[in-house]
Amino acid sequence: MRVQLLYYPECPSHERALELLQEALQWEGVRVEVQVTRIETQGEAEAYRFIGSPTIRIEGQEIQPQPHLPFRLTCRTFIHEDGRLSPLPSLTTLREAVRNALNGGET
């Protein structure tokens, strides 16, 4: 399984995001090294199709895709199950994304 975390270092959420992602992988029994990519310039944001930090892709699929947003250097908003807006995805969202990838993209 290919798991990527892309981050903008000026946004402070990436370390916690990596912890949560690794926790989700562990819960789902997936042993894989997360590919971490640092995004520092607008050019890199465009090249990596990066809309904010953290961006997490599993098998190339974004968790909570937001295709209306431009590529840019900022923090990213995630929506939790209770409707709360957060700089981090919830563990539930991450685990669902991993399970979805394990099932070959079937929900």
Place this chain on the structure above:
Amino acid sequence: MEIGHSAYDFSLLGVDGKTYTLKDFADKPVLVLFFWCNHCPYVKAYEDRVIRLAREFGDRVAFVAINSNDPNQYPEDDFENMKRIAQEKDYPFPYLYDESQSVAHAYKAARTPEFFVFDEERDLKYHGRFDDNWEHPNQVQKEYVRDAIVSLLNNDLPHHSSTPPVGCTIKWRH
């Protein structure tokens, strides 16, 4: 801005169409000025907490939100979206547009959200984050802005004068 420094005056347009300066808040013994925006998830994470605090202390404390982000790069942060969000969330404080970014520069603000709490003489007594847990509101141990307000209303100094702000960077014009 260093602790003890006087508040810089400003003249900024609010989402209610009025132009605000420091004098507009002179009747309140405490001023909480905070840099804010529409798109940052840290702002969104703190939005309800700040609104609650502003409602709780609104009769004695002036809360003032300022958005200095460049809307050309971040269209969600434009004035129209400021008006929409302030209305949707029923902000109990003025939400001001620092179009030139001169106020953010004067205060040496770097992030959203970032809080500055001033006493009656408008000297800075606290600068930094809102509390110690942006992720879990129910696990907050230290409410820095609340502590600063309560201390100043009791003619005491805040227990903490400075903490590192946590949030998005202010989006400067290029």
